[in-house]
Amino acid sequence: MRLRTLLIWLAVVPTVAMGTQVVVTADRLLEQSAHLRADVAQGERTGIPLYRLMVEMQEERSLTAARWAGSSVSRSQLRNQREATDRAEEAFRRSIDGGPAHSEGANRYLLEVTNRLDDLDSQRDRAEAQMGTVDQVIGYFTGVISQMIYVYQEFGSMDDAELTRESQPVVALFSAAEMLAREDTMLASAGPSKELTSYRFADFSNAVGSHRYLYSTWIVPYLPDEDRKAYERIVASDAWRTKDRVENAVMSHHEDRDTGIALPRDVSSWPAAQDRFSEELAALNVDRARGVLAHADAKAGELEAEVAWLIAGSIAALLAAGAVVVFTTRSVLRRMHRLHERTVTVAEETLPDVVARLQRGQRVEDDVLPKPRGDQDEVGRISDAFARVVAVSVEGHRQLADERHGFGMFATGIASRTGNLVSRQLSLTEDLQDTFGHDETLLAQLMRSDQLTVGMRRQIENLLVLAGGEIPDPHTEPMRAADLLREAASEVEDFRRIERQALDEISVEPRAISQISHLLAELLDNAARFSPPTSKVVIRSELVTDGLSVEIEDRGPRVAPERYEEMNGRLHSAPPYSVLAQNAHRLGLFVVGHLADRLGVRVTLRRSAFGGTSAVVVIPRDHLVETERTPAPESLPAAPAPRPVDARKPELVLHVHSGPAADPLPPRPEPPRRAESPPAQAVRTLERDPAAVPALPERVPQTHMVEQLRQPRAPEPAGQDVATPEEVADAWADYEHSTRTVEEELRQDQP
Template identity: 30%
Template sequence: MIPLVSLVALWIFSASLTVGDAFRLLNASTVYSSVGEPAHALATEIEREYLLSAQYLASRSDVDRSDMFAQRAVVDRARTRMRELVADGDAESMLIDASRKPYEDMKNAAARLDTVRMEFDAGQLDLANLGENYETFPDASQRFSVVAAMGTVVTTAQQGRSLVSIAGAQHVLAKERALVAGVLGQSRTFTDAEKLRFAQHVTTRRVLFDQGMNELDDELRAPLDVLAKSEAYRQVTNLEDRLLQGEVTGQVSPVLWRSVVDRVDNAYTNALSKAGAVYNARNEPAAIGVFVRAGAAGLLGLVAVIASLIISIRMGRGLTRELVGLKEAATELSDVRLPRLVQRLRRGEKVRDVEAEAPPLEPIGSTGEVRDVAAAFSAVQHTAVEAAVDQARTRESVGQALRNLARRSQGLLQRQLRLLDAMQRRTTDPSTMEDLFRLDHLTTRMRRQAEGLIVLAGGSPGRTWRRPVPVADMLQGAVAEVEDYTRVRVYPMSEAAVSGSAVADIIHLFAELIENAAAYSPPHTEVSLRGESVARGYAVEVEDRGLGLSDEEIDAINHMLASPPELDLADTDRLGLVVVARLASRHGVRVELRPSPFGGTTAIVLLPATLLAATGDDDPEPVRLGIPEGAGT
């Protein structure tokens, strides 16, 4: 009871010290990534839509109208991303009470944006009330940021609120920019309502900026001092004063206004970014403090454990010797005998006599409890061996069933492809030909899925080539098996050919990598394929321009690609990469992921020299493409 009571008391003490702060830090990070960051991005895009709407309201030109509708599409994508991130995470439950009202205001403002657009298109909004309708979401986002800064657990909360205040000044500058752009675009003076609103914006911006600057310390104020003393900032202040005095028509140029304000807005962004980096660096001691407290609790725990060990040693020397012997026998069982048996089963060897493979542990010592534990270990061993044998049989039967089903599907798809080829040769109507190409492409992708199932089940696809195939043609064949093939570009590359026996597997390997690159990158970006001969074979790079992966994710995936795992039917998130790993292992191909200079991910595939065939005078065997000729090049 003495060790039990001391350890329970230690657990309560350490939990009370560390869990609360740790969860608050974790929740703050989750809320920022799921709500704060996408909300800030959406607010920025809405402010730009407000500006373009004001310009169109002033000019009514087709160019400004086109820019406005293009920005609406950007805003819709940012709004969809924010909703998806909030839905995928659990950020709503982590909000502090004070931030729930601004969060609900943001949701309502985002939902009302479509109504604002309809009212604008119907001519129901003028320049004076346009900002009131467009700025509801940015205003709510700003209030949410202020509340989040006030609710932080770090000791530098005051400095954080000052930075948020300066960020609010930048937010108000965006309102000024749109309002004045609309007035200058019409070459007129302010109405009374517009002048009042502009004066409010100017006063608010200056108060927020000056208040934030006064409360910042020297280190955080340094990058913002550069902004405050810049020529562009002086020009903005001068233009604001002139506009407040009534100088608009013919005296303040729209181009000058936009140019100066855009420079100041960029300077705001750069200064806040630098100050934010300094501020975030200061927050690290708070996290270190959590770990220090955890270390203190661990030290106290070590003292309690040592005291418990002294009491236990004095009371049970004889029992310890028996337990050591039991431990050695159990260690041999867990580290030697069972792993050796599992390896044999994985290699496909048959185990017929479970008793011979799992003999019971010999009774150790004279203590009845220890002998009972030895008997329990023997029973566990026997059960584990039986379970492993049954699992191996089940895995083999499941693999066989999957291979049979996949080969049947593969056969039907091959027949369908031949039928489509015949129909394409007989068809002259362009519309019908386009539909046939789409169906052909869909069938080609279905065939790849069936072949992937065969690979996962331990089999080999039935497709073969008699002659070597050039690498460029092989890559075009892989592109043809990808859904979004129009985004894939195969760049010119040095000549090389792959042996016909490996062509089907290598096409499938590249198709899985290209599909993965296209699926995890924006739809307007390109997936690039480049290849060249190297000292040990032929290297091909598959590069996307998506968001990329973290270093931990890249290391985990590269480890999986180097050591293909067993098929886990419960884990279907990365079956394509499992297929790549198995095909690469089968032919000695090396596949490795690396960060791309464009921010995405680059998959480097090294085809060994043993797979390459000499290019002769014979015509290479063609690779069938399920896409219109020339697509993807």
Template identity: 30%
Template structure:
């Protein structure tokens, strides 16, 4: 199974970025879900608000206009008997028409967005409202027939229902009780109004024509097919008003007349006074009741709908509110948890850097300097408790304690080795001093040049052994036993240093400045120069010379030891100079012990020592003796104290030429 890996450039680099990415993923998902719920709820609010605007600006005026037209239609067919009723109905219709035209002209809703055919239907209805004068003139003409008025008014009413159908086609909101059902109930009310107009026209004429009879029967069938089933489909709250009408005496009387007229058929008997007894009052009451119920179930409910009420928001509103609370709580918890985790990680990182960069190195330096370190005080052990980060801190403390313990044990080991060095060096020095005293006595008694030369060679070897013994003391941090009180000429110091190596004849000492070295520094400078000269002699061909020069500078005296050997590369030179300048000496490093001896002597006397490439291809060791250690009085007296360090030199200098 192949594991897909995220490209490196897309991965968070810091721990902070990783934690933020980890915490933000569920938050972003939750915010997306909350955003969807919020958009859905906002859409519901917008739909309800739009439905209210459509209802106030178009639906209500259209409904009122249609109702007024229905009343005016009934009055128009009875115009000959009741002209005042027609005029009164016309005034009501004019007010409804004015409201309709104002609503159409000022509507804030785009009709084409509600229904593609709505603009055309509204235009036809607007034309009907503006053409009421012409319609009334045709209906009230002397030769006008009631059937013509009935037909023309009914056509306008149909235009109104056509516009209402387009306006109620938006099913995005349920603020109204099934708007399409209410529309069908409106058509049922229109059928009742037609029945009223047809019988009114027939009553005025004195007979019910076949055409009127067919229209009446069709209207009765329409209202009975639509009214009862439509009421059954309404919400319980809106069904009550309709049931009150349907269960009332007026509707029962209307049904009774309808049945009688259908039973009588066309003719005068169907519209006789006996057949239509109580009809006008009953049918008018039914129409008024249906109109009121329709208003409450349709446009009235829409007008009362609250965009921010429970009916609109409902569960989605609760989900939006709870989702917002959840998002805010998630953000708060994520910020607090993430910030706390980041702070803990930063504290852990800072603690680790503090241990690695300051506390542990300081403790190591104290251990290397021979000072004791309290491990419990430096790194107190914590109990393994808490979360994983606390356990990591405990593990770091354990690592620190282990490092301090190892360094302490190493320091104890080095201290033990140093003690061994000191003990061996002291014993060797005692034997060497006795050997040198014996050699000095033998040199004074011997007169044979060959034998004397052999004694000098043994003296050289003993002197080298004493220097090596002193090196052990120097590495252990103890000053060697020999020393001078008075200043010693630099030339004698150089000769004494050369005298402590075996191949002294290969060293050429050039003229030195006429200065003296302070007595307290003579032994260390001799030892340091002897180490450098012996190193130069050891790493150069036997046929070559080692040059020893000295020059006076403003800062002091510069002594150079130059060989013509194979030299050292840049890396080896850098490593050697690092050992010379290092502030610590590793006694377990067996390689180039002479450099560690030079390091200790340089540090003790404040000298500056550097190895560099020489022009001839070898190596030059430069030693700068500071001005504070120099004297210009050049005392010429003999050395004070019985020190065998200068004995071989004093013995050789009179016998051999200057510059070996």
């Protein structure tokens, strides 16, 4: 699909969506306006006649109660009131026949009102004949009026939240007026005796408390200013003060008798006062109801006007959007054409030339590459993104060239180290042949020669690791942690300084033994080289939550925290060869980083408590297995007691080729388990897979020694160094060289 078509669709889809939204919104607003107008019409048609009927029924209820109690209410007066009630009822019934009510709830309450009004004549007949009790008749009128108030509550539930809140005080006004009418009915039922039953007195008390609460809490705070002033005039009138005085007198100065509750004389002033304030309250109630209806009608008009403005604005917005789309489409297409020509030139001419020059080792100037311009629009960002892609691609080719250069330096370093080890091995072997012959010192020299050979092999393994290969692992059985520490220490030239501490009994699975041993050997060799030759290097292992923790602690020189952070960053992931090109002298850390990344081991360098460096290696539990417990044999053949060996010295292995090797690097032999061997056997061979490379023979300690040297020797004096003067001199030379190297690196790293 062409870009022009996409841009048109991008304009059409939002336009259609906006039009749909406008239609939906307009329909909702029109529907809300229609509901409001229906509420207004329903209130005008049904609400006002219903209120008039409620007022007339309240008056008839009071007159009926007064005539039943024997008050001076004539039959004609009651008949006139009943005729007024009938006229109001007829008007109400005509209003509900004009259409449906506001809601199902209002319909239900209106139906209840009409059903109860059907019993009005029968209730009047009972009142005339005084059948039953006056409380039953009063209860009938009260029930009908309560249903009328429920109708007003349903009318107040409009589709507008503001109008709903405004209609709530109207319902409260009707409820308060009903409470006052009930007070009048209760006092009228007292009759000439001015005596109420306890039930009617309780109703009177409830009515007093209810209407006062409604006016103070639900009516006055929500009245508009004009209606509030009208209410304040009513409250300040003499009739209202008389009402309050009578209510307080009834509540405070009544007299409890056996026949009922006697009312004070003040109640005689109630009828006149009630006639005056009830008319004023009725006018206030009607005005407030009409005010709500007028507000609802105005709100409906506002909604219709809002719909008109919404439609007009939407049409104008659609026209403006069309113009903007046309202008934007043409502008974007022009810029995209220029961007296309630029990218084709870079992809077909500039970038291939830059890559070719980098591959030839030539320098590439940054001016030939596209650069971001910092434009903020979409096309400009695409252009800048393409420039950054080109820069990343060129930088990747530069990095590949650096990695190739670093690998060359790395291979050169390995070759140099291996050559030095071989030269030292040859020189030492020649000295042994010319000087010592079959002297017992030959064993010590052979052991040192073995250490050099092991070191040479480890450097070659480093080359294999960094080249992407794997260290051959001949182990088929798990190895105890203590044996693993011993094997790692035996690969370090200055193994006598290493102190091993295996705090927990655990074993390492066979497939990871050689790689973990090599990793630990590199860290041990680094600790021994960068610490004083007379200090100890401690390696300890213990189980932790995440696996087996191996900590190597030395007494080397102080290292800056920034350097620890840098080295840990290389150890926590396999470092690239481009970084190796700038730090070719730190082969050990690169090997450790690659092995740790391959095994899932976490290596962290930090400052030790003694001022040196502490390397913490956490071997995950995936590489650990439980150590198998083998029961000790009941009896062992007698054998000569071996010479006591220092616990810190690892068991050394003499590696000699027994035949031509098929691979450049022979597999590492599995360390033998300690067992008593006959002294006559000088060399023993490890069991291996016949298909693997031929195993190297292993020397059995003390087999080449004379009988006198096999006996336990006297304890050495405290503080005596077991190293020869030549070894001490060599160690100090290595230490001074390493210290100078570290100081030089620190000076280079400082700004």
